Amino acid sequence: MILVLGIGGSFPYGFHISVINYPSLHIKKFINETWLERHGSLLPQETILLLWSFIVSIYGIGGLLGSVCCGYLTTKYRKKKCQMFTNLIMLAAALFMGFSKMARSFEMILLGRFLYGIGIGFSFNIHPQYVGEISPKKLRGFTNATVAVFLTLGKVSGQVIGLGEVLGSESWWHLLLASSGLTAVMQLLSLPWFPDSPSYLLIQKGNEEAFMKAIQQLWGESDHRAEIEDLKKEKAAGIGAKSLRVREVLQSRALRWQLYLMLTVMSTLQLCGINAIYFYSFEVFRTAKFEEELVPYLALGVGLCECLASILCSSLIERFGRRLLLWGGYAAMVAVLALLTTTLTLQHRFFWMHHCSVVLIFLFVLFYGAGPSGATISVMVEIFNQTFRPSAFVIVGFVNWMGLFLLGMIFPFTMEYLGPFCFLIFMGILAASGMFIYLFLPETKGKSIMEITAEFNKLNYGKKQVLPAENNFPKETILCTRL
Numbered sequence: 029m030i031l032v033l034g035i036g037g038s039f040p041y042g043f044h045i046s047v048i049n050y051p052s053l054h055i056k057k058f059i060n061e062t063w064l065e066r067h068g069s070l071l072p073q074e075t076i077l078l079l080w081s082f083i084v085s086i087y088g089i090g091g092l093l094g095s096v097c098c099g100y101l102t103t104k105y106r107k108k109k110c111q112m113f114t115n116l117i118m119l120a121a122a123l124f125m126g127f128s129k130m131a132r133s134f135e136m137i138l139l140g141r142f143l144y145g146i147g148i149g150f151s152f153n154i155h156p157q158y159v160g161e162i163s164p165k166k167l168r169g170f171t172n173a174t175v176a177v178f179l180t181l182g183k184v185s186g187q188v189i190g191l192g193e194v195l196g197s198e199s200w201w202h203l204l205l206a207s208s209g210l211t212a213v214m215q216l217l218s219l220p221w222f223p224d225s226p227s228y229l230l231i232q233k234g235n236e237e238a239f240m241k242a243i244q245q246l247w248g249e250s251d252h253r254a255e256i257e258d259l260k261k262e263k264a265a266g267i268g269a270k271s272l273r274v275r276e277v278l279q280s281r282a283l284r285w286q287l288y289l290m291l292t293v294m295s296t297l298q299l300c301g302i303n304a305i306y307f308y309s310f311e312v313f314r315t316a317k318f319e320e321e322l323v324p325y326l327a328l329g330v331g332l333c334e335c336l337a338s339i340l341c342s343s344l345i346e347r348f349g350r351r352l353l354l355w356g357g358y359a360a361m362v363a364v365l366a367l368l369t370t371t372l373t374l375q376h377r378f379f380w381m382h383h384c385s386v387v388l389i390f391l392f393v394l395f396y397g398a399g400p401s402g403a404t405i406s407v408m409v410e411i412f413n414q415t416f417r418p419s420a421f422v423i424v425g426f427v428n429w430m431g432l433f434l435l436g437m438i439f440p441f442t443m444e445y446l447g448p449f450c451f452l453i454f455m456g457i458l459a460a461s462g463m464f465i466y467l468f469l470p471e472t473k474g475k476s477i478m479e480i481t482a483e484f485n486k487l488n489y490g491k492k493q494v495l496p497a498e499n500n501f502p503k504e505t506i507l508c509t510r511l
Contacts, residue, residue, distance in 0.1 A: 042181065050190030054197075095153045116212075175402070176342075258477070297401070312382065
């Protein structure tokens with residue numbers, strides 16, 4: 029089920045981050061040719077650039093719309109059913125992309141990109157929740173980390189398929205953009221054979237028979253009594269409670285520190301400098317005198333490094349825990365950025381500095397993938413229970429997509445004016461976040477939701493007001509809408 033959820037979940041998110049760069053010249057040329065056929069005149073270069081920017085950015089608008097709607101719909105119609113509907117949206121987007129060249133319509137590219145955004149806004153919200161809910165405690169970190177693994181696999185797949193020798197040529201770019209429809213078909217055909225998550229079936233549907241059947245199907249016939257008891261305690265503690273709306277989650281005192289930590293790790297993931305590293309990698313490879321034809325393959329090597337590091341994270345997370353991978357990863361990334369700023373500043377004085385910069389780029393991506401990339405998703409899934417999780421992930425989706433949009437708007441100007449010194453901003457963000465995580469994030473490895481909530485109650489209510497262990501979810505905690 030990890031494989032089935034991954035191919036239609038975070039995989040297309042990573043795929044569409046990387047793949048759109050490769051056919052950019054062909055799409056701009058197609059827009060100009062289409063306009064010439066319709067109106068008998070060529071478009072000004074500024075207008076072509078504006079249309080291209082709109083095609084790129086409308087993906088984020090669709091993603092924001094999909095993630096905001098997802099919380100309500102998954103609560104009402106189940107994650108499994110919503111994910112299958114998402115595949116239909118992705119298929120519609122693939123058809124618009126695939127037939128855009130034949131129809132001589134760049135508007136179909138725009139619409140397809142928007143629909144991809146909506147579909148991925150849904151799937152990137154559903155995937156971490158669903159995969160976290162199907163796993164037993166001892167494998168929860170590993171299964172959560174697979175979200176990052178499939179995301180980086182998507183990035184690498186987009187880089188490979190986007191090469192001119194594959195589908196990145198002028199003849200095949202429309203099929204390149206339509207190719208992620210295949211993963212939608214694969215998930216649409218396979219997901220019906222799998223159950224809804226056990227926690228959803230027990231806590232929100234109250235169907236104990238379906239719950240036990242799902243446990244046996246997903247976890248096998250061995251003894252799972254301890255896990256089952258934990259889930260039943262969670263259900264008993266939240267009797268009569270419905271999933272909270274986003275406003276109620278934001279206002280609940282019982283969730284203050286969970287929200288602080290969620291916003292910290294999610295914002296840091298966006299602002300850690302990984303996008304700047306990918307941007308600078310092309311410039312560094314060129315100034316290091318690598319042949320122009322080799323630069324896309326070296327960039328592919330950076331993507332592969334991140335993918336392998338994410339796989340490594342899925343192995344390390346149950347051994348070292350989430351907290352260490354987060355603050356330790358941030359600390360290592362700060363050190364690498366400090367060295368990279370130095371080597372980029374001195375690269376015109378010493379030629380060998382170029383090669384040091386190349387090594388540091390790969391090291392940064394390694395530390396990012398092996399630490400924060402996978403651990404962030406695991407923490408976000410584990411610090412909220414079944415009642416709060418859908419609305420919490422709406423907030424996560426909003427932060428993620430708004431972060432992508434704002435980063436796309438501001439980042440080029442930051443690069444323009446600060447050059448390599450822009451890494452000083454990322455260093456400050458990483459250092460502050462690492463300190464915050466070290467001081468306040470409780471370790472969630474191997475703990476039930478009830479135990480994790482008890483840890484947060486010490487922060488939310490103070491040590492003198494900690495609720496009894498057997499009743500960590502009183503009614504006022506579930507339904508409180510006051511600050």
